[in-house]
Amino acid sequence: MPELPEVETVARGLAALLPAPCTLTDVQVHCGDLRRCVDEEKMQELKGQPLLGIHRRAKYLLFEFRNLVLINHLGMTGSWRQIIPGQEKKHDHCLLRFSNGADVVFNDPRRFGILEVVKKGTEFDHPSLKFLGPEPLEDGFDAEYVFQSTRGKRTPIKSWLMDQRRVVGVGNIYACEALFRAKVRPQRLASRLKRNEAQALIKGVQSVLKQAIAKGGTTFRDFKQAGGGEGEFYAKLAVYDRKGKPCRRCKTSIQHFVIAGRSTYWCKVCQK
């Protein structure tokens, strides 16, 4: 599922397909019924705009054009791929044609994705982006921040980690993996996190995200890179989707239960 490493991988893949200078020459919205209905008129305003860059903020992709920004969220099953005309598939929602000859298509079977055009400069005022927490791989996500902002929070640390207002980009898979690396049980209340554990958690989050980016993300069922390739981090997972399998550290059987409706995996020996 697209979390930070997967979205970063897609951003890099698209940037490679669409190097500057590159202008959007055509927009086709085939089926705009995503989580929020795609505003086709606004999408058409992108036509003729030079593409200046493709960036990631949290789990959002930002296509920066001269005057406008296309905000895209992959949801659960969103993917971009390059096609040659006539190669459209089921669940292709939108096609972007560029002056370098590249046609890229957004496909999303489960339709949890978002495509929205906003004026450049207003993208971070968008309700979906306005209240996002710090990037986990940038300054601001440090032990002091984690320790202070978990005080008084009577929610499991795993839920805290997945709350995009606290820190962005961490979803179910990497929350499980980061907590394993930090040796902290996912069900521990955030308020009970000690200072040294906050430090360990940061290290766990950052190390797993960096390694996953290096492997092109994790393909679990759906995720595809911009080129259609699969992420190779699945083989490196320590706990996620490993119920009953031996812990890579201590050989104890990996446990599975549900926290806040989300599948959770952990080692009862390694994590305290």
Next chain:
DNA sequence: CAAGATTCCTGGTGGC
């Protein structure tokens, strides 16, 4: 007010 539950959606899977 915060935190948990529910909702959206489709394809893949496992059980019978």
Next chain:
DNA sequence: TGCCACCAGGAATCTT
């Protein structure tokens, strides 16, 4: 083999 219940989960919305 066919059918069907169930599961996957990011984020918005609802409920407690």
